[in-house]
Amino acid sequence: MSQANLFYAQSGGVTAVINASACGVIETARRFPQRIGTVYAGRNGIVGALREELIDTGKEPAESIAALRHTPAGAFGSCRYKLKSWRESAREYDRLMAVFQAHDIRYFLYNGGGDSQDTANKVAELSIARGFPITCIGIPKTVDNDLPITDNCPGFGSVAKYVAISIREAGLDVASMCDSSTKVFVMEVMGRHAGWIAGAAGLASESEGDPPHIILFPEVVFDRERFLRKVRSCVDRHGFCTIVVSEGVKGPDGRFLSEAGGSDAFGHAQLGGVAPMIAELVKQQLGYKHHWAVADYLQRAARHIASATDVEQAHAVGKAAVEFAMAGKNAVMPVIVREPGAEYRWSIGEAPLAEVANVEKKMPAAYISDDGFHITAAARDYFAPLICGEDYPPYEHGLPRYAHLESVLAERKLPAWTGA
Amino acid sequence: MSQANLFYAQSGGVTAVINASACGVIETARRFPQRIGTVYAGRNGIVGALREELIDTGKEPAESIAALRHTPAGAFGSCRYKLKSWRESAREYDRLMAVFQAHDIRYFLYNGGGDSQDTANKVAELSIARGFPITCIGIPKTVDNDLPITDNCPGFGSVAKYVAISIREAGLDVASMCDSSTKVFVMEVMGRHAGWIAGAAGLASESEGDPPHIILFPEVVFDRERFLRKVRSCVDRHGFCTIVVSEGVKGPDGRFLSEAGGSDAFGHAQLGGVAPMIAELVKQQLGYKHHWAVADYLQRAARHIASATDVEQAHAVGKAAVEFAMAGKNAVMPVIVREPGAEYRWSIGEAPLAEVANVEKKMPAAYISDDGFHITAAARDYFAPLICGEDYPPYEHGLPRYAHLESVLAERKLPAWTGA
Numbered sequence: 001m002s003q004a005n006l007f008y009a010q011s012g013g014v015t016a017v018i019n020a021s022a023c024g025v026i027e028t029a030r031r032f033p034q035r036i037g038t039v040y041a042g043r044n045g046i047v048g049a050l051r052e053e054l055i056d057t058g059k060e061p062a063e064s065i066a067a068l069r070h071t072p073a074g075a076f077g078s079c080r081y082k083l084k085s086w087r088e089s090a091r092e093y094d095r096l097m098a099v100f101q102a103h104d105i106r107y108f109l110y111n112g113g114g115d116s117q118d119t120a121n122k123v124a125e126l127s128i129a130r131g132f133p134i135t136c137i138g139i140p141k142t143v144d145n146d147l148p149i150t151d152n153c154p155g156f157g158s159v160a161k162y163v164a165i166s167i168r169e170a171g172l173d174v175a176s177m178c179d180s181s182t183k184v185f186v187m188e189v190m191g192r193h194a195g196w197i198a199g200a201a202g203l204a205s206e207s208e209g210d211p212p213h214i215i216l217f218p219e220v221v222f223d224r225e226r227f228l229r230k231v232r233s234c235v236d237r238h239g240f241c242t243i244v245v246s247e248g249v250k251g252p253d254g255r256f257l258s259e260a261g262g263s264d265a266f267g268h269a270q271l272g273g274v275a276p277m278i279a280e281l282v283k284q285q286l287g288y289k290h291h292w293a294v295a296d297y298l299q300r301a302a303r304h305i306a307s308a309t310d311v312e313q314a315h316a317v318g319k320a321a322v323e324f325a326m327a328g329k330n331a332v333m334p335v336i337v338r339e340p341g342a343e344y345r346w347s348i349g350e351a352p353l354a355e356v357a358n359v360e361k362k363m364p365a366a367y368i369s370d371d372g373f374h375i376t377a378a379a380r381d382y383f384a385p386l387i388c389g390e391d392y393p394p395y396e397h398g399l400p401r402y403a404h405l406e407s408v409l410a411e412r413k414l415p416a417w418t419g420a
Numbered sequence: 421m422s423q424a425n426l427f428y429a430q431s432g433g434v435t436a437v438i439n440a441s442a443c444g445v446i447e448t449a450r451r452f453p454q455r456i457g458t459v460y461a462g463r464n465g466i467v468g469a470l471r472e473e474l475i476d477t478g479k480e481p482a483e484s485i486a487a488l489r490h491t492p493a494g495a496f497g498s499c500r501y502k503l504k505s506w507r508e509s510a511r512e513y514d515r516l517m518a519v520f521q522a523h524d525i526r527y528f529l530y531n532g533g534g535d536s537q538d539t540a541n542k543v544a545e546l547s548i549a550r551g552f553p554i555t556c557i558g559i560p561k562t563v564d565n566d567l568p569i570t571d572n573c574p575g576f577g578s579v580a581k582y583v584a585i586s587i588r589e590a591g592l593d594v595a596s597m598c599d600s601s602t603k604v605f606v607m608e609v610m611g612r613h614a615g616w617i618a619g620a621a622g623l624a625s626e627s628e629g630d631p632p633h634i635i636l637f638p639e640v641v642f643d644r645e646r647f648l649r650k651v652r653s654c655v656d657r658h659g660f661c662t663i664v665v666s667e668g669v670k671g672p673d674g675r676f677l678s679e680a681g682g683s684d685a686f687g688h689a690q691l692g693g694v695a696p697m698i699a700e701l702v703k704q705q706l707g708y709k710h711h712w713a714v715a716d717y718l719q720r721a722a723r724h725i726a727s728a729t730d731v732e733q734a735h736a737v738g739k740a741a742v743e744f745a746m747a748g749k750n751a752v753m754p755v756i757v758r759e760p761g762a763e764y765r766w767s768i769g770e771a772p773l774a775e776v777a778n779v780e781k782k783m784p785a786a787y788i789s790d791d792g793f794h795i796t797a798a799a800r801d802y803f804a805p806l807i808c809g810e811d812y813p814p815y816e817h818g819l820p821r822y823a824h825l826e827s828v829l830a831e832r833k834l835p836a837w838t839g840a
Contacts (some may be wrong), residue, residue: 014596044599072589074596081600161818168490168819169436169721176434176494179464180501185717204819246561271710276693292693296713297605301589304725307818367547387818398581398727398807399588 003035004106006325007049008057009042009121010141011081011112011159014074015155016162016303017314018141019403021111023068023137024056024318025189026230030065032326039102040410044077046110046119049099050092051417059408067403070393072303083119086126091419093126100320101132102413109321111139114147118357124331135323138333138353141314143300145196148350148359150335152386154317155300160200161387162302163189163244166295168204171211171242174291178240184231184282186292187212188275190299191246192256194363197299200383202375211242216278218248219363220303220372222257228285232374234353245274282370304400308389313346320348339408342387423455424526426745427469428477429462430561431501431532432537434494435575436582436723438561439533439823442486442495444738445559446477450485452746460523460830464497466530466539469519470512474830487823489735490813491724495825498532503539506546511839513546515714521552522833529741531559533568537753538777544751557741558753558773561734563720565616568779570755572806574737575720577730580620581807582722583664585610586715588624591631591662594711600662604651606704606712607632608695610719611666612676613641614783617719618666620803622795631662637700639783640792642677646707650793655708655748665694675743679772728809733766740768764768764805 008025009020029036041055042048048055049395055076057065058104068075083089100108110120117138124136140147145156174185191197195217202215213234216222234241249257258274279292313336320334333356337349367379375383393400428445428701430438442461449456461475462468468475475496477485487493503509518527537558544556560567565576587607594605596631611617615637633654636642654661669677676693693710703710733756740754753776757769787799795803813820 010596014593071592073592077599078596079600080597126661164819165724166718166722168822169723170717172433172491172493172822173717173721176430176498177500179497180467180499187718272716273693273696275714276696291716292714292715293718294693294695294712294714295718296711297590297593298586298607298713298715298718301593303589304585309818317684362481384817389818390812392810392812395810397804398729398809399584402588402592 003037005037005104006037006039006107006109006267007042007054007100007105008109009045009048009111010074010076010078011045011110011116011298012078013143014078015141015143015300016072016158016306017154017231017311018111018309019068019071019073019075020314021139021141021154021318023065023102024315025322026065027111028319028322032322035326036107037104040105041076043407043409045079045081046083047079047081048077050095050419052099052412052414054103054410055407056410059111059406064403064405069304069311070391071403072301075403076407082115083122086122095120095417096123096420097127097130098131098414100134103410106134107325108134108136109138109139111141113144114356114360117353119351121331121357124178124353129389135325135330136353137324137329138356139317139321140333140335143190143397146194146360148356148361151346152336152340154310154314156196157307157313157386158302159190159197159299160383161307162299162305163197163201163295164203164387165305167201167212167242167244168294171204174240174242181289182291183235183288184241184243184279184290186275186279186290188245188247188273188292188294191218192248193218193360195246196363198244199363199367199379200387201381203380203387209238212244213238213241213320214243215375216243216245216249217372218250219365219368219369222249222251224281227405228282231282234288243278245278247274247337249274303393306391307387308391309386311391316348324350423457425457425524425527426459426529427462427474427520428459428529429465429468429531430494430496430498431465431530431536432498433563433720434498435561435563435720436492436578436726437574437731438494438531439488439491439493440731441559441561441574441738442736443485444735445529445742446485448739448742452742455746456527460525461496463490463829464825465499465501466503467499467501468497470515470839472519472832472834474523475827476830479826479828483611484823484825489731490723490811491823492721495823496827502535503542506542513542514735515837515839516543517550517552518834520554523830526554527745528554528556529559531561532780533562533564534776534780537773541640541773541777544773555745555750556773557744557749558776559737559741560753560755561611563617564614566614566780568776568781571758571766574730574734577727577733577806578722579610579617579719580803581727582719582725583617583621583715584623584807585725587632588663590713591624594660594662601709602711603655603708603742604661604663604699606663606665606695606699606710608665608667608693608712608714609688611638612668612778613638615666616783618664619783619787619795619799620807621664621666623800623803625794629658632664633658633661634663634793635662636665636669637788637792637793638666638670638752639785639788642669642671644701648702651702652706663698665698669693669694723783723813726811727807728811729806731811731816736768746769
């Protein structure tokens with residue numbers, strides 16, 4: 001077979017381990033020099049292809065590529081840019097084809113969530129129709145853990161580990177102080193559509209009374225009175241109450257609590273953040289001194305405490321994507337398969353992009369306890385292995401040393417893109 | 421010399437390493453069985469002495485005491501309870517004396533900030549006046565880093581490391597996304613009266629353009645227009661802007677921005693938190709998409725990424741406190757002395773409690789850059805060694821294993837305390 005070039009792009013919200021997938025892609029591609037010429041990475045994701053801003057990863061030394069494994073966020077840049085149908089986004093697809101042809105790109109590896117897998121699938125189909133077939137492989141990534149078929153999504157395990165550790169540590173702090181000071185602590189976590197991340201924080205609670213005491217899920221309509229009763233009984237029983245709240249929690253009207261500024265439920269304008277709203281509600285109604293935290297990007301960027309399992313899986317799906325392409329597969333995505341048995345073992349499987357694209361995996365109802373405020377044993381069984389193992393980055397002068405890339409752009413061959 | 425008992429208490433806001441000081445105290449006291457009988461720890465700090473709730477640490481196995489070295493927060497409980505002058509708090513001082521006499525406590529080790537050292541000093545004086553002399557030794561602790569004489573305070577180095585790592589990681593996240601999404605990220609850190617913690621976050625910025633780009637200090641009056649100009653120029657230059665804001669930032673009227681709800685400056689009611697206010701200001705005035713985080717207790721409880729230097733120093737001051745007592749010293753506090761020379765070396769010195777009590781060490785003006793938005797080289801020289809080294813706790817099932825104590829209370833000998 002002849003040699004052709006490979007294009008890799010990162011898409012959507014980044015994670016602590018998406019660069020580990022990039023590392024897996026590039027390191028593996030370098031093992032096929034007869035078939036894969038240059039690995040280009042899109043500068044700022046797919047937008048880099050449209051703008052013909054192709055980072056020549058061949059210019060990066062092996063040590064820099066290896067360092068991607070322990071570097072958080074998107075080393076080549078990511079973007080929020082969704083290609084729609086062929087008709088609606090015809091100009092974009094035409095441009096992609098033109099850039100791919102101009103740079104002899106026959107492999108397209110797209111590292112993202114459901115939208116990205118939809119795009120990759122469309123490119124695969126279109127390229128055949130256009131007579132310039134491109135092998136398209138998806139690589140799963142999302143802290144939201146909402147891709148179908150795969151047992152879990154790379155990126156999720158590390159944010160899960162971060163939130164579980166954080167609430168355990170903050171919980172010890174509150175337990176120390178609750179006799180004379182803070183009695184209620186609220187930590188807001190990501191997950192606008194599903195409670196995967198909030199649920200994983202529940203792992204920190206191993207015995208009766210351990211933080212977190214209450215988890216507020218997007219899947220459970222917020223009931224002000226039931227919640228306040230639960231907080232009060234928790235403080236009565238344990239002396240304090242720690243709460244993990246998903247940013248996606250909704251009120252009875254179906255709106256996000258965080259968007260219900262000025263609503264009856266709270267009677268306050270609010271600049272955003274559901275944690276301060278919940279904390280204020282507790283203070284006003286129950287009078288407890290409170291503190292609150294919003295981890296925001298800290299949680300998904302926290303490579304310093306990434307899950308070793310997550311890092312391994314992120315690297316493995318990157319590697320598998322290249323191996324799939326070399327094996328002649330197309331329009332598929334490597335997935336993580338949980339093997340049966342009491343001990344956690346996983347392997348790499350594959351899923352057709354058409355079955356992955358635009359399907360959102362919900363958290364099972366069986367993962368939420370009957371009272372709606374915690375996780376079940378089934379949830380624990382699912383979450384527990386995903387946070388296992390530590391994979392510390394190297395440190396210098398007390399700070400993690402993360403990869404610094406040269407990011408040399410390939411020479412342009414086409415007129416400038418004016419569309420994005 | 422005859423044998424007597426020792427009372428140890430934790431005071432005020434807890435830290436990631438105050439238990440390392442407790443570990444140093446108890447392990448060292450166990451090396452003097454001829455002179456130190458039982459080490460009692462106050463349940464919830466000094467309140468435990470008033471209530472005669474004395475935890476008998478002799479009931480804890482050596483492994484549990486050793487585990488305190490890697491356990492965050494206050495294992496015996498802390499409190500916010502300040503004893504005032506002898507006249508104003510006469511009942512409390514009388515009660516302390518009664519409890520100490522009833523339990524033959526001749527050593528009082530108080531682990532806290534400036535208020536606590538004041539209390540320890542008063543107990544030392546009073547005990548002599550009452551003819552029951554008690555050796556009183558202070559042990560420094562505070563994330564605020566505001567105790568005088570000591571070069572730095574145990575607890576500060578770990579929070580400094582956490583905030584520097586967090587803004588570096590979140591900064592990489594924003595850099596990845598800024599082309600099409602979030603351009604401004606605001607992280608709020610502790611430090612109501614001084615910018616020590618905010619300043620330490622500046623360590624993450626090692627080269628031009630590295631996050632954090634802007635630091636807002638309590639020492640610098642917030643100037644809305646200058647700030648907005650700085651943000652805009654940063655986005656123009658780097659594509660994004662990361663901001664660390666101290667919770668103690670004040671406006672021109674001298675009030676905390678976080679308390680200026682509904683003020684002219686912002687025109688919004690606000691439930692608390694200066695980060696969302698700053699983020700909203702940027703959005704309204706400059707139109708940039710923003711995210712914000714409030715680390716709150718997460719930063720001071722983050723034992724998972726504690727500074728090894730901080731852990732060593734926290735343990736050392738606990739150990740030194742017992743050694744001081746054994747050497748016949750009284751009304752002193754071990755301090756950390758920075759030795760002269762290019763390479764960082766430290767030793768333990770001592771300071772009279774009378775000179776420590778109620779004196780607040782400000783951050784030097786020379787640590788803040790001329791434009792008021794960053795730290796100077798002098799600040800870097802000061803902060804850098806304090807975050808050096810990693811001291812990871814042990815993990816099980818992906819989560820840190822922190823100490824669990826039995827906390828057996830000594831038998832009561834006095835009537836119940838009715839005052840607190």
